[in-house]
Amino acid sequence: MKRALITGITGQDGSYLAENLLGLGYEVHGLVRRVALEDPERRFNRIKHLLDRVQLHPASLESYPSIFSVLSRHDFDECYHLAAQSFVAESFADGFSTMNTNINGTHYMLAALRELRPRCHFYFAGSSEMFGKVRETPQRETTPFHPRSPYGISKVAGFELTRNYREAYGMFCASGILFNHEGPRRGFEFVTRKITSTAARIKAGQATELRLGNLEARRDWGHAEDYVRAMHLMLQQEVPDDFVVASGESHTVREFCQLAFAEVGLDYREYVRTDERFYRPAEVESLVGDATKARRVLGWEPRYTFPELVKVMMQNDLESATGLKAARPEAVGKAR
Numbered sequence: 001m002k003r004a005l006i007t008g009i010t011g012q013d014g015s016y017l018a019e020n021l022l023g024l025g026y027e028v029h030g031l032v033r034r035v036a037l038e039d040p041e042r043r044f045n046r047i048k049h050l051l052d053r054v055q056l057h058p059a060s061l062e063s064y065p066s067i068f069s070v071l072s073r074h075d076f077d078e079c080y081h082l083a084a085q086s087f088v089a090e091s092f093a094d095g096f097s098t099m100n101t102n103i104n105g106t107h108y109m110l111a112a113l114r115e116l117r118p119r120c121h122f123y124f125a126g127s128s129e130m131f132g133k134v135r136e137t138p139q140r141e142t143t144p145f146h147p148r149s150p151y152g153i154s155k156v157a158g159f160e161l162t163r164n165y166r167e168a169y170g171m172f173c174a175s176g177i178l179f180n181h182e183g184p185r186r187g188f189e190f191v192t193r194k195i196t197s198t199a200a201r202i203k204a205g206q207a208t209e210l211r212l213g214n215l216e217a218r219r220d221w222g223h224a225e226d227y228v229r230a231m232h233l234m235l236q237q238e239v240p241d242d243f244v245v246a247s248g249e250s251h252t253v254r255e256f257c258q259l260a261f262a263e264v265g266l267d268y269r270e271y272v273r274t275d276e277r278f279y280r281p282a283e284v285e286s287l288v289g290d291a292t293k294a295r296r297v298l299g300w301e302p303r304y305t306f307p308e309l310v311k312v313m314m315q316n317d318l319e320s321a322t323g324l325k326a327a328r329p330e331a332v333g334k335a336r
């Protein structure tokens with residue numbers, strides 16, 4: 001039985017990845033902050049159905065000794081480093097803590113693994129935000145980076161640290177350059193979930209409008225359930241490498257609104273208002289990925305299409321808003 005460690009196991013991707021690995025017969029462990037252990041009802045919402053099958057260890061990405069302590073007590077075949085401050089807008093509000101958590105956290109994980117578990121296969125959650133002000137379209141593994149936010153900069157640093165540990169110390173370190181990936185467990189602050197949750201509340205008579213920023217931004221959106229399968233495949237290769245994971249289709253925020261509202265029989269133009277507060281100081285205008293390498297080398301294929309993604313997110317939020325929802329894991333928090 002293989003043993004895997006997931007940082008960020010309580011997040012959207014961590015919860016889907018834990019399910020995926022348990023299904024493959026792995027023993028799954030997770031690093032969680034102590035505050036999460038003190039507030040399990042809320043913080044473990046996405047993994048509450050898995051709690052009797054995963055082992056959780058308190059540690060902080062800001063504390064090397066806490067990471068070292070877990071790794072000294074447990075051996076792992078694979079480590080998926082997903083934990084991060086991942087909301088781009090928040091990284092403009094507090095770039096310092098985003099940098100501290102995302103860069104040092106990655107460095108601590110790599111340094112502790114090198115010291116204690118150098119044979120453990122390591123996955124770093126890179127991001128399409130690294131391409132930022134894009135130099136070519138579609139973006140692939142060889143496209144130069146030009147990040148446009150403290151978050152994007154922190155991910156470039158994490159990506160380069162991961163590559164450096166691979167090259168300098170011969171460790172199995174791979175990065176996934178994942179384009180936007182969503183689903184019913186997405187946090188409410190991200191635009192897709194903000195749209196589907198508010199459209200559902202409008203439909204249920206609990207809200208009257210949806211305030212958004214840039215409606216013309218283009219993103220390449222896939223389902224997180226599909227993208228965690230690619231993470232696992234990357235760590236099963238003979239040789240460590242970096243891979244773009246994307247749907248290859250790009251849509252505007254406006255198109256997402258149109259489809260989501262239409263799903264519940266509404267015209268988005270009657271409810272969506274633009275609001276300066278949700279514009280970013282530097283925007284990533286348009287992203288679309290080329291996942292040819294992941295398809296060829298990993299044999300990865302997404303199962304969800306864009307309309308299917310919008311539909312499952314919309315149906316999930318409509319069930320929540322109308323009180324029909326069965327007990328299913330979903331995100332915590334509120335849209336902003």
Ligand code: G4F
Nearest residue numbers: 086088127128129179180189190191192212213214217278
């Ligand atoms: O949903 P978003 O906040 O995601 P963003 O910034 O693309 O980042 C997400 O995907 C990355 C992968 O490429 C991850 F690395 C990252 O951690 C995160 O998961 O915003 C998407 C787009 C942006 O262009 C934003 O300006 O939607 C635009 N937008 C327009 N109005 C809005 C809003 N975004 C948010 N969150 N809220 C709005 O009201």
